[in-house]
Amino acid sequence: MSFDPVLRLTDVSRVHGDGPRAVRALHGVSLEVAAGELIAVMGPSGSGKSTLLNLAGGLDLPTSGTVTVEGVPLPTLTARDLAALRRRRVGYVFQDLNLIPSLTALENVTLPRELDGVAFGKARQEALEVLAEVGLGEVADRFPDDISGGQRQRVAIARALVGGRRLILADEPTGALDTPTGDEILQLLRTRCDAGAAVLLVTHEPRYAAWADRVVFLRDGEVADSTVPLESAR
Ligand code: ADP
Ligand code: MG
Numbered sequence: 361m362s363f364d365p366v367l368r369l370t371d372v373s374r375v376h377g378d379g380p381r382a383v384r385a386l387h388g389v390s391l392e393v394a395a396g397e398l399i400a401v402m403g404p405s406g407s408g409k410s411t412l413l414n415l416a417g418g419l420d421l422p423t424s425g426t427v428t429v430e431g432v433p434l435p436t437l438t439a440r441d442l443a444a445l446r447r448r449r450v451g452y453v454f455q456d457l458n459l460i461p462s463l464t465a466l467e468n469v470t471l472p473r474e475l476d477g478v479a480f481g482k483a484r485q486e487a488l489e490v491l492a493e494v495g496l497g498e499v500a501d502r503f504p505d506d507i508s509g510g511q512r513q514r515v516a517i518a519r520a521l522v523g524g525r526r527l528i529l530a531d532e533p534t535g536a537l538d539t540p541t542g543d544e545i546l547q548l549l550r551t552r553c554d555a556g557a558a559v560l561l562v563t564h565e566p567r568y569a570a571w572a573d574r575v576v577f578l579r580d581g582e583v584a585d586s587t588v589p590l591e592s593a594r
Contacts, residue, residue, distance in 0.1 A: 364431035365392040366527050366558035367416055372425035374411050374581075385411040387581040389425075393558040394525065398550060400569035401562045404579030409562045410455070412578065413529045416560055417450045418442050422453070429527060447476045451520030453530040457505040457512060465491060465515045466500040469522050490518045494548055510541035517548055528559045530553060534568055546571045 373387040386408040393399050401409050415427055416418035418434045424570050427434045429449060434442060439528065446452075466487055473483035491500050494514040499507050504515065513533060519529055530549065534542035546568050553559045569575045570589045577585040 364428070365394045366430055367391070367393040367560065368426075368428040369412075369416065370426045370428075372415060372422045372427060374408075374415060374420065375423045384581050386422075388414070389578075389581075389583055391583070392574065393527075393560055395558055396553055396554045396561040397574070398553045398561060398572045400572035400575045401560060401578060402564065402566075402575060403584070407578040408581040409578055410531055411581075413452075413531050413560060413562060416527070417452050417454070419456050419528045444476075447472055449526050451522075451525040451528045453516050453520045453528070453533045455531040455535065457516040459512060459515055459519075460579055461504050464501050464503055465496060465507065465518075466513075468504070468515055469519045472519060473523050478523070486522055487518070489523045489555065491515075493521075494518045495544070510537055510544075513537060513545060514543070514548075517545060521548075521552060526557055528557050530559065531562045532564065533561070534563060534565065539567075542568060 362427060363510050369389055369391045372386060372389045376383040376385055389412065401412060403409055411420065415422055418427070418429070421435065429445060432445065437445060463471065469491060470483045470485035473486055488500060491497055494517055496511060496514055496518065499511055514574070517533060520530070528549065534545050537545065542565070549559050549561060551569055561568070563569055572589060575587050576583055577587060
């Protein structure tokens with residue numbers, strides 16, 4: 361039994377480029393997300409929210425500081441082990457979804473498990489279960505272009521949740537959704553969280569941040585404030 365937080369960032373900075381053109385995307389950020397915790401990240405455009413998520417998921421490496429996922433410092437991993445950790449432990453909901461248009465909803469959700477060596481039948485079963493959980497059992501065999509925007513968003517969520525990943529990173533997963541659909545997405549993330557996952561959610565909407573256990577505000581790459589929502593939406 362380990363009491364490490366699922367995600368720990370210690371004094372993390374990320375500078376893009378160098379010399380006079382250097383952009384300080386993130387500066388001296390420390391943050392822990394424990395199992396069962398939903399942390400909302402807010403802040404103006406360009407404040408470093410996506411950079412923070414990319415570093416948390418090992419898609420990008422910090423210029424200084426350390427990122428640890430379930431007690432494992434990411435820079436100690438080989439590229440291959442880092443890729444495996446990303447597939448097995450980290451579910452990423454990209455801002456632009458990144459669904460594969462030539463694959464059905466079911467195939468999109470099955471793929472990450474197959475890539476991870478899970479036998480096809482089992483991967484398919486897991487994908488069907490998580491699609492049912494997000495309310496998409498009916499459209500499992502449809503292609504991304506043939507379902508609604510809200511349904512596509514839920515396919516992307518299902519793909520991030522499949523296989524019981526412990527760290528869910530979601531970059532504005534409610535962007536461009538109407539309020540009821542956005543609420544459903546938040547409910548799904550909250551349920552996973554309550555089942556033991558750690559969730560880092562970037563959002564512009566105070567109404568969604570209210571579902572979080574803690575809200576972290578970024579400004580110019582630094583944590584400007586960290587607060588517990590007064591009125592929980594739960
Ligand atoms: P947010 O998601 O809050 O809008 P980002 O993390 O995308 O902010 O960006 C933070 C800052 O880092 C911005 O000034 C952005 O222009 C800069 N930035 C992000 N990625 C890169 C990159 N690959 N190269 C150069 N600058 C970048
Ligand atoms: Mg962003």
